[in-house]
Amino acid sequence: MIKRILTLLTACVLAATLSSPARAQSELIDLGTLTSGVIEALPFAIPSFQPEVGGSEQMAADISRVIAEDLNGTGLFRQIPASAFISTPSGFGAPVAFADWRAINAQALVTGAVAVNGNQVTVKFRLYDVFSGAEMGEGLQLAGTTDAWRRMAHQVADAVYSRITGEAGYFDSRVVYVAETGPKNDRAKRLAIMDYDGANVQYLTDSSAIVLAPRFSPTGDRVLYTSYESGFPRINVLDVATVGRQQLGTADGDMAFSPRFSLDGRQVIYSLIQGGNTDIFHTDLTTGQHSRLTNTPAIETAPSFSPNGNQIVFESDRSGTQQLYIMGANGGEPQRISFGNGRYGTPVWSPRGDLIAFTKQESGRFHIGVMRTDGSEERLLTSSFLDEGPTWAPNGRVIMFARETQGADGTTGLYSVDITGRNLRRVTTPQGGSDPSWGPLQR
Amino acid sequence: MKHLIKAVLVIGALSLSACTNADRFNTTDTVDLNAQNGLNAANDINQTGLGGANDPSSPQFFSQTIGDRVLFEVDTSTLTAAGRATLDGQAGWLSTNSDYLAVIEGHADEQGTREYNLALGARRANSVREYLISKGLASSRIRTVSYGKERPIAVCSEESCYAQNRRAVTIISIGQNS
Numbered sequence: 351m352i353k354r355i356l357t358l359l360t361a362c363v364l365a366a367t368l369s370s371p372a373r374a375q376s377e378l379i380d381l382g383t384l385t386s387g388v389i390e391a392l393p394f395a396i397p398s399f400q401p402e403v404g405g406s407e408q409m410a411a412d413i414s415r416v417i418a419e420d421l422n423g424t425g426l427f428r429q430i431p432a433s434a435f436i437s438t439p440s441g442f443g444a445p446v447a448f449a450d451w452r453a454i455n456a457q458a459l460v461t462g463a464v465a466v467n468g469n470q471v472t473v474k475f476r477l478y479d480v481f482s483g484a485e486m487g488e489g490l491q492l493a494g495t496t497d498a499w500r501r502m503a504h505q506v507a508d509a510v511y512s513r514i515t516g517e518a519g520y521f522d523s524r525v526v527y528v529a530e531t532g533p534k535n536d537r538a539k540r541l542a543i544m545d546y547d548g549a550n551v552q553y554l555t556d557s558s559a560i561v562l563a564p565r566f567s568p569t570g571d572r573v574l575y576t577s578y579e580s581g582f583p584r585i586n587v588l589d590v591a592t593v594g595r596q597q598l599g600t601a602d603g604d605m606a607f608s609p610r611f612s613l614d615g616r617q618v619i620y621s622l623i624q625g626g627n628t629d630i631f632h633t634d635l636t637t638g639q640h641s642r643l644t645n646t647p648a649i650e651t652a653p654s655f656s657p658n659g660n661q662i663v664f665e666s667d668r669s670g671t672q673q674l675y676i677m678g679a680n681g682g683e684p685q686r687i688s689f690g691n692g693r694y695g696t697p698v699w700s701p702r703g704d705l706i707a708f709t710k711q712e713s714g715r716f717h718i719g720v721m722r723t724d725g726s727e728e729r730l731l732t733s734s735f736l737d738e739g740p741t742w743a744p745n746g747r748v749i750m751f752a753r754e755t756q757g758a759d760g761t762t763g764l765y766s767v768d769i770t771g772r773n774l775r776r777v778t779t780p781q782g783g784s785d786p787s788w789g790p791l792q793r
Numbered sequence: 794m795k796h797l798i799k800a801v802l803v804i805g806a807l808s809l810s811a812c813t814n815a816d817r818f819n820t821t822d823t824v825d826l827n828a829q830n831g832l833n834a835a836n837d838i839n840q841t842g843l844g845g846a847n848d849p850s851s852p853q854f855f856s857q858t859i860g861d862r863v864l865f866e867v868d869t870s871t872l873t874a875a876g877r878a879t880l881d882g883q884a885g886w887l888s889t890n891s892d893y894l895a896v897i898e899g900h901a902d903e904q905g906t907r908e909y910n911l912a913l914g915a916r917r918a919n920s921v922r923e924y925l926i927s928k929g930l931a932s933s934r935i936r937t938v939s940y941g942k943e944r945p946i947a948v949c950s951e952e953s954c955y956a957q958n959r960r961a962v963t964i965i966s967i968g969q970n971s
Contacts, residue, residue, distance in 0.1 A: 534948040560943055562907060582938050583911065605915060605939060608908045621908065626870075626919020626937065628912035649912040665909065672909055695906040709906050735950070738906050754903070758948040785907070 391428035392457050392514070394421065395480075397438045399462035399473070406471075409496070410464035413473060413503040417460065419547065420507035420521040424748075425773030427514075430456050442474060451480040458486070460510055471496045475506050477513055487513045500549055501792065508791070520743040521546060524789045525750065526564040526573050529553065530762050530782035539784075541575060543590065546743075546788065548764075548778040554593055563608060563739070563785045564588075567615045570789040574598070574609040574618060585609045585620055601631045601640035608651050613659050619643065621651040630664055632680075643681035654698045654706075655679070656723075663687075663697040663706055663723075674708060676723065687725030696739055699723075700746045705769065707740035707749050718751045720769055731771040735760075741788045750777065752784040852893075855886050855965055863921060865959040867904070870916035872924060880921060883963055884928035893965045897921045899939040900962070902955035907941060914939030921961045 396418050399410040421427040432438075436450040442463035451459050462475035476489040490509060492502045501522055508519030529542040529551070538557035541564050544550055555561055559579035566573055573588045583605045585598040600606045603622035610619055615635075622631045630643040630650045644650040648668035655662055663676050669686070672693040677684035688694040692712030699706055703723075710717040710730060716737040721728040731749065735756040740749045743766075750766045762784045764777040777783070848854055855861060860883075863876030872880065887893060899918030901910035918937035926932050947954035 535945055537943075560940075562911075562943070604937060605911075607911055621912065623912065623915045623939065626916050626922070628915060649909060649916070651908040651912050652906075667909075672906075695909050711905070714904075736903065756950040758950075760948075760950065 391426060393428050393430050393455055394458040394460065395430045395435065395451055395454070395456040396421075396460040396462075397432065397435065399464045399475070400439070400442050402442070402463045402465040402472075403467065406464050406466040409466050409471060409499060410462075413464055413499060413506070414462070416500055416503035417462075417507045417510070420504060421510060423547065423775065424511065425768060426511075427458075430454055442476075446478055446483075448478070448480055448483045451478075456480045458510070458514060460506075462506065466496060469496050470494070471499055471502065473502050473506060475509075477510050500545060504545070517747065518745040518791065520745045520748065520788075520791065522792050523744055524566075524570065524792065525741075525764075525777075525786050526554070526566055526789065527752075527764060527779075527786040528561060528564065528784045529779065530784055531557075534758065534760055541573070541588070542779075542783070543573075544779065551780055554588060554590075555595075564787050565610050566787045566789040567611045568613050568790060569615060570792065572611075572615070573787070574611060574620075576607040576609070583607045585618070598633065599638060599640075600633055601642065603631075608653070610654055612655050613657055617655075617659075619653040619655065619662060621653070630662070630681075641680070643677065644684075652696045656699050657701055657703045663699055665695045665697060672711075674706065674721075674725070687721070687723070688728075689725060690728055698740055698742060701742050701744060702746035705746070707742065707769075709738040709740065709751075718749060718767065720749075729771065731767050731769070732765070732774060737765075739785050741786050743788055744791050748773075750786045750788055752786060754784070849886075850890055852965055855883070855890075855963075859883055859886055861964070862960045862962040864956060865917055865961070867902075867955075867959070868913065870913065870920045872920055877924065880924050881928065884925050884930055887925070887930055887934070887965070888928075892967050893934075894968055895925070895935045896964045896966075897925075897935060897937045898944075898962045898964060899937065900944060900958055900960050901942045902958040903942050903945065903950065904955065905942065911939050911941035914941045917959075917961045921963065 396414055398414045401407045401410040418429045422429050434454050436453055437447050439461050442461060457480055459478040459480050460475060465472045471494060473492045474489060477486045479486050492505055494502055504521035507521045511519040523546045524543055525546055526543045529540045530537055532538045539561050540557045541554040541561050543552050543554055559577055562576040564573045564575040571590055573590060575586055576583050577586045585606045586595045587598050588595040601622055603624045605623040606620055608621040618633045618635060620631060621628050627647055628649045628651055629645060630653045632641045632643055646668050648666050650664055650666045653662050653664040660679055661676050662679055663674060665672050666675050672695045673686055674688040674694045674697045675684035675686050692710050694708050694710050696709045697706050705720045706723055707720050710719050715733050717730040718732045718737050718740050719728060719730040734753050736754040737751055740751045742749060748766050748768055750764060752762055753765050754760050754762045762782040764779055764783040764786050765774060766777055767774045860879040863879050897918040899914030901913045918939055922935045922937050925935055945958045947957040
């Protein structure tokens with residue numbers, strides 16, 4: 351029965367967008383079928399988790415709420431309100447009254463219990479396929495400190511998402527971005543880090559110097575970013591745990607920016623400006639050696655490694671306008687992959703390896719889009735006065751980006767959207783935000 | 794089985810829910826004519842001379858009379874005739890006032906991605922630097938920096954503002970270039 355629901359979900363809900371667990375990770379997403387349908391969200395019920403000891407009521411309610419918000423936020427699931435419930439579980443271990451859940455058309459049921467003891471919290475949950483009456487996967491217990499309660503809720507939601515879709519989740523992850531305050535002609539920028547849903551914002555730098563485009567390391571332990579603290583744009587490496595930072599040694603140049611890590615975290619590719627010309631360079635963090643990857647009078651920037659590390663996608667205006675190119679990890683003659691109307695920039699390789707997300711400018715509008723790595727099946731996901739800078743969720747299903755509104759009072763904000771173009775959402779941040787970089791699932 | 798299929802079935806046509814219109818802000822001219830000129834400035838206020846714009850060796854003369862900035866067409870770094878005329882004046886001033894060093898700041902308007910605009914600003918700053926060097930200034934006196942689209946001076950989202958933001962500004966100071 352578990353298998354049945356998985357198969358059904360994969361076949362009906364997600365086949366167009368997600369590859370099933372049986373398929374190879376590297377398989378291409380079938381973008382073609384996406385254009386022909388809309389997905390109806392799967393109805394699920396999550397009765398507030400049971401407080402197992404006195405004083406756990408608030409924590410139980412909060413954890414249940416965050417799990418529901420995670421699942422609702424995907425657009426793939428739809429929470430049935432508690433007011434529709436016919437019965438609620440009498441206890442975590444009590445038999446489930448499946449008929450009551452079938453009657454309100456719940457497809458999946460999440461039950462759980464929470465116990466707070468001092469600064470320790472324990473969360474238990476089970477997931478059921480309501481129509482078969484079978485449990486999906488085994489019950490799971492998470493234990494940690496109370497200040498990590500949101501992470502525990504995200505981990506439960508990741509498990510539910512993963513069991514139903516066959517895909518890895520992305521809720522227990524963080525995003526580093528640039529927090530923005532002040533008017534357009536006097537904007538203050540600070541590096542900030544937050545949970546993927548905008549909770550727990552912490553600032554990593556002050557606003558004394560312009561900071562731009564932070565990029566997480568693959569394990570989330572470090573952040574590369576561009577800083578003007580020397581008076582000129584230079585790349586810094588910041589240790590997330592200590593918030594200590596140091597300037598990255600680069601090849602000789604007037605300015606350095608647009609850095610990204612390799613998947614092993616030991617290489618950095620970036621743009622360097624020499625005599626007004628921007629090319630792409632590579633620095634090995636282990637050996638400290640630098641190498642040049644492009645050598646043209648055109649602007650080459652925004653490099654991003656393929657997940658296998660063999661290739662780099664980047665933008666160049668060597669044809670006369672910004673377009674996307676792929677070259678080998680050591681440089682060499684690149685292949686142009688973007689051929690549509692307009693200008694293409696800020697390419698980012700999907701963690702699955704199958705797609706490249708980009709910013710496109712056409713006829714005075716900005717779009718976030720995706721295309722296959724050969725440039726085929728281009729698909730624009732958003733459209734506005736100014737959308738830019740896509741970053742991938744760790745499972746390659748969702749893209750976060752920055753949107754700036756038009757005019758003298760223009761402000762910036764973070765948004766997320768499915769790679770299908772569905773489920774556009776504002777990510778709530780305390781101030782304006784730009785240049786998001788989505789980190790890995792935490793461990 | 795059928796029930797579940799129905800509940801999750803793919804139906805209808807895909808819509809780009811992303812197409813919310815962000816173009817709803819009225820753009821306003823924010824120049825305040827009274828803010829900096831101080832129309833009644835002489836009354837009961839101590840004034841200290843900073844070297845007026847009439848003193849040809851003053852930084853004010855450089856920035857106001859000669860002009861500290863040149864403007865560029867969309868997505869170009871080619872100097873215009875007006876820009877070259879301004880830079881001829883800058884080169885002459887810097888030749889005479891040889892204690893001064895210059896940093897050329899390159900800027901772009903907001904119509905572009907952040908990285909590309911940084912690179913474009915660098916091209917513009919470098920165009921100015923190369924021109925000044927061609928007029929006989931020592932290359933060691935002139936550095937460049939690009940701010941891309943990070944430092945607009947005009948905030949509306951119209952060509953009238955964009956034209957002011959596509960600029961290279963020559964910042965002069967007495968000191969040593971590191």
